[in-house]
Amino acid sequence: MTIRSLSEEAVWQALARVPDPELPVVSVIDLGMVKSVSVDHRGARVELIPTFLGCPALGWIADKVRAALAEQGFEAEVAFALGVIWDPSRITPDGIDKLRQMGVAVPAKSDAAPVACPYCGARDTDVESLFGPTPCRAVYYCRACRQPFEAMKP
Incomplete structure (x- = not known):
C-alpha cells in the first residue's frame, strides 16, 4: 500500500470515526483519549490515553485506529500514554451530550x-x-x- 500525502487534519478526521467499543456513541476524540498526533513521510503516530489503565479493550482500540487510517491509505503507529491519567474532564462537550443521551x-x-x-x-x-x-x-x-x-x- 502506498502512503498518500498525510496531513494531521486527515488523521483527526479518521480518529473521529473510531468509536469507543463500550460506548459506541462517542469516538476516541469525544472521550479525550487522543494525547497527540504526529505525521511524517512514513505515516502517522497516534498516542492515546486509556480511560482506565486495565481496560481490556485497548488492543481493540489500537486496531481500530490503525484500520481507520489504513482505509485512508495511511500507515499508523499507535501507542498508549500509560503515564498520563485520564479523567472525565477530557471528554468534549459534544461527547458529554452524547453520553447523557444514552x-x-x-x-x-x-x-x-x-x-x-x-x-x-x-x-x-x-x-x-x-x-x-x-x-x-x-x-x-x-x-x-x-x-x-x-x-x-x-
Whole structure:
C-alpha cells in the first residue's frame, strides 16, 4: 500500500470515526483519549490515553485506529500514554451530550459533589455500586426520578 500525502487534519478526521467499543456513541476524540498526533513521510503516530489503565479493550482500540487510517491509505503507529491519567474532564462537550443521551453521566472534574442524573439533572443521587458494566463506570441511582444510571468514574 502506498502512503498518500498525510496531513494531521486527515488523521483527526479518521480518529473521529473510531468509536469507543463500550460506548459506541462517542469516538476516541469525544472521550479525550487522543494525547497527540504526529505525521511524517512514513505515516502517522497516534498516542492515546486509556480511560482506565486495565481496560481490556485497548488492543481493540489500537486496531481500530490503525484500520481507520489504513482505509485512508495511511500507515499508523499507535501507542498508549500509560503515564498520563485520564479523567472525565477530557471528554468534549459534544461527547458529554452524547453520553447523557444514552443515560451515562459525566461527573465534574474529580468532583466530590453528587453526580447529576443524566435523565432529570437532579443531584439527589447515590452510588449503588462502584463496579459498573466496565471498569471505567459506576452505577448510580437518582432519588428524584428513580432511575438507575451509569456514570464515568472520576
